[in-house]
Amino acid sequence: MSAVTINDVAREAGVSKKTVSRVINNEANVSAQTRDKVMAVIQATGFKRNPLGMALAKNRSLFIALLADNPSPSYLQKLQKGVLQYCSESNMGLFLYDCSYRSPGLVDEIEGFIDNTLADGLILVPPLSDKKELLDMLNRRKVAYVRIGAPDATLGDSVGFDNQQAAYELTRYLLRLKHKDIGFVLGHPDQGSSQRCEAGFRQAYAEAGLEFPEKLLVQGYYTFQSGVDAAAVLLNKVPRPTAILASNDEMAVGVLYSAHSRGLKVPDDISVVGIDDIALSTKVWPNLTTMRQPITAIGYRAAYKLIRKLQGLPDEGPTSPDADLLTCELIVRDSAREPGRH
Amino acid sequence: MSAVTINDVAREAGVSKKTVSRVINNEANVSAQTRDKVMAVIQATGFKRNPLGMALAKNRSLFIALLADNPSPSYLQKLQKGVLQYCSESNMGLFLYDCSYRSPGLVDEIEGFIDNTLADGLILVPPLSDKKELLDMLNRRKVAYVRIGAPDATLGDSVGFDNQQAAYELTRYLLRLKHKDIGFVLGHPDQGSSQRCEAGFRQAYAEAGLEFPEKLLVQGYYTFQSGVDAAAVLLNKVPRPTAILASNDEMAVGVLYSAHSRGLKVPDDISVVGIDDIALSTKVWPNLTTMRQPITAIGYRAAYKLIRKLQGLPDEGPTSPDADLLTCELIVRDSAREPGRH
DNA sequence: AAGCATATTGACACCGGTGTCAATGTGTCG
DNA sequence: CGACACATTGACACCGGTGTCAATATGCTT
Structure with a gap:
């Protein structure tokens, strides 16, 4: 001691x-x-x-917590890394709390967690960051938080990246490669990001003056398995799409798996692309062409915003209104190419 | 509030x-x-x-910390899940701390972390759990800990699984499939688990009365990239091994990648197997045949042991001496078969 | 040198609990 | 009924810090 x-x-x-x-x-x-x-x-x-003595006297615990349910482990891992990094730099402790988005007692459970730890603030990972009841409780309890996800003035601070832009550019990339029949795997219907991705697909088609292939839009849930399932549907269509765009890499890897398991070659028989650029994307074969989301940077910035707020210090980061909407970047790897060059 | x-x-x-x-x-x-x-x-x-008031009065913080450097994110994820589960059940908070095994200031850094958080106890993930200087510091400071890894009476409590047994059985499985030229990818040379795996390979060969293929033993470091690199070496051997056994799945996935990228078919051209059964193992194609390590159960049990000790309560788990050496299980999937049935 | 503003310092209460120990109340026994 | 054991309860100090405010020291003005 x-x-x-x-x-x-x-x-x-x-x-x-x-x-x-x-x-x-x-x-x-x-x-x-x-x-x-x-x-x-x-x-x-x-x-x-002694941090405990100080915490008691100041009524500030010096801990924050990362609250997540677990759509994509690989994504969470990267996010966690960024958060942890700023926590270390500022001598804050990071609590971890896993919860189930679908659990009916979720809000009470999280309230109990706060009582148990007295975390000063929370970082909310999607889909938690869109959960209105949760945000209401936190506001009532006056617990500071930063959301990971798209900015929404009515919901409080957030750090995220521009899904619509990502989906838009990725679609344009495929169209430029001369794909026309592109299958889309949507994200979780409860999450705003999913709708923004869809808007991005449509925008790209609209701008190119092409009709949007409504029949090739399949529901997914951001999980690997949902990617496998969605691909099973798309790959049975006649004619088969020449490319599949999944709303995140976790699902894109599922699509890849599905394609492989029915003997299709990627990218010769079908192109597959995703969004996020998680670690998994470079562990599968072929490496995934994707839109890189600066996940670690987002985690870092979220922790920064939260902790600065807790310390009563101003946010000295970039001051433009879009500072917390980080930009994406096209990463061309090996899972997509022009169709029909078999 | x-x-x-x-x-x-x-x-x-x-x-x-x-x-x-x-x-x-x-x-x-x-x-x-x-x-x-x-x-x-x-x-x-x-x-x-109020947990802080209580912590101060009792001089016990009610938090434990998971200390990890990050060899395989997928492994850590599962472990974390088990730990978190018992923490929730016992109302303990879980701190996360990432550190770099190779950092020269590691021990001081961790000591600083303890001072900053007053965590009651630590769970140490390999390779941290083998780091003598670290354990010495913790003993001196009288910080409770549980190691993840093989039991070693001189190092304190631990929970782990039997790598040697796993490697032994997996090798036997390949030999039974009539593979003879098996390439082995070792784990990190600093980690005891790696040596135990090697012992398992050798044991299986010895029992089968076969000469051990020394030339097919390649160093790895438990990372994906090291698996890719090791496979590059093994796949250039003449004659090429008909199977490759990696000491963990993260590396096995790297081997898989390496094989794919030079146009080899798995398992037609070469069989690939690993150890651990992480999430990644079922996201790649083909799904990996592996020895399942009950990672989540290990995390759960480690948290259990640590927290019971902190509470001064007896360990009421199974009492056999091997209770903390969990057993593995062969999971046959699609990445291995008899050789030469091309 | 007196008068005043300002810099420096410490006494004390407080944050929200727990540990110690003494002061009661209650029951049992002879 | 007195003596004693034991159950119940509260007063008070304490854990290790911080906030408030008053006391003292110092420097400057006139």
Whole structure:
């Protein structure tokens, strides 16, 4: 145990606790002489302030929590990494909490979690970040939070990326490759991102003056399995689409799997593309062509926003209104090419 | 904020704080009448005890931390899930801390983390769980921990699974399929598990009365990329091995990738098997034949052991000496078959 | 040198619980 | 009925910090 307390330091330095407190908090109005003396004792004794004592006194725990249900482990992993990074830099602890989006007691469960940990703030991962009842509870309890996902002025701070843009550009890329019959795998119907992706597909078709292939739009749920299932439907269509665009990479990998398992070659027989660029995307063969979402950067920025807010410090990041809508980037790899060059 | 404190409850119920404390801690020697009265007030007010106040008073934070560096995200994900599950059940918070095994300041960094969070105990994921300096520091600081990995009486509590057995059985499976030239991808040389795997390979060959193919033993590091690289070496051998066994699935997936990218068909041209059974193993094509390690169960049990110890309660799990060495199971999927049936 | 503003410091209460110990109340026994 | 064991309860200090405010020291003005 870090046995040495503020009292020990005070006694040793011959000053009051409060003065030591002033020194360790870098407060003004401490004479240089006193400060040096106290600092010397702190150095000598190896004093570290006890976060629990401080938390109790300040009514601020110095912990934040990452709340997630688990659509794509690979995505979460990257996000977590970014969050953790800023937490380390700012000496905040990160709690992890897994919950089930569909659980009926979800809001109560999370309320219990907050009571148990007194986390100062939360980072909400989709689909939790769209859950109105949850946000209501947090607002009522005055728990700070930052949402991962598209900005929505009515829902509070968020950091996300532009799904519509991503889907739009990716569709344009496929159209440019001369694909016309493109199958689309939608995301989870409850999540706003899914609708924005769809809007992006449609926008690209509209701009190209092509009719949108309504029959090739299949529901997915952002999971690997839903990608497999959606592909099973699309690959049975006659004529078969020459390319499939999934709303995230987790599903795109499912599509890839489905194609392989019925003997199709990717990209010779069919092109497959996704959105996100998760670790998984470069572990499958062929590597996935995708729109890169800066997931780790999003996690980092979300933690930054939350912690700065908790500290009462201004957000000193980029100040443009779109600063929290990070941009995507087309990553061309090996899973898509022009059709019919078999 | 959970505005209602123990003082409010005490005032409302007309008893002392201490009596309320007794009630919420289920202590003996409180009259039924008093208990009921206090309980009623607790119900009515929705009182929840403040974990920080309690932590400070008891000098126990009610948090544990999962310390990991990150060899295989998919593995960590599963482990984390098990740990989280027991934490939820026992109302403990779980901190996450990412660190780099190779960082020279690792031990100090972790010591700083402990000072910052006052975590009661740690769960150490390999390769951290084999790091002697780290364990020494934790012992000196009297921080409780449970290691994930093979039992080693000199290193403290651990939960793990029997790598040697896994590698042994998997090798036997390949030999039974009539493979003779099997390439082996070792794990990280610093980790005990890697040596145990190797021992398992050798044991299976020895029992079968076959000479062990020393030339087909290639170093890996438990990462995807190291699997890709090791496979590149093995697939260039003449004659080419008919099967490759990687010491974990993350590397096996790398092998799979390597095989695909040079136009080999799995399992027609070459069989590939791994150990662990992570989520990734069923997202690639073909699905990986592997030895299933009950990763989530290991995480759960590790959290159980740690938390029971912190609570001063006995470990009521299975009492056999091998209780913490969980057994593996062969999962036959599509990545291995008899050689030469092309 | 007196008068005043300002810098420095510490005493003390407080955050929300728990531990110790003494002060009661209650029951049993002789 | 007195003596004693034991159950019940509360007063108070304490865990390790921070906030408030008053006391003292210092510097500047006139």
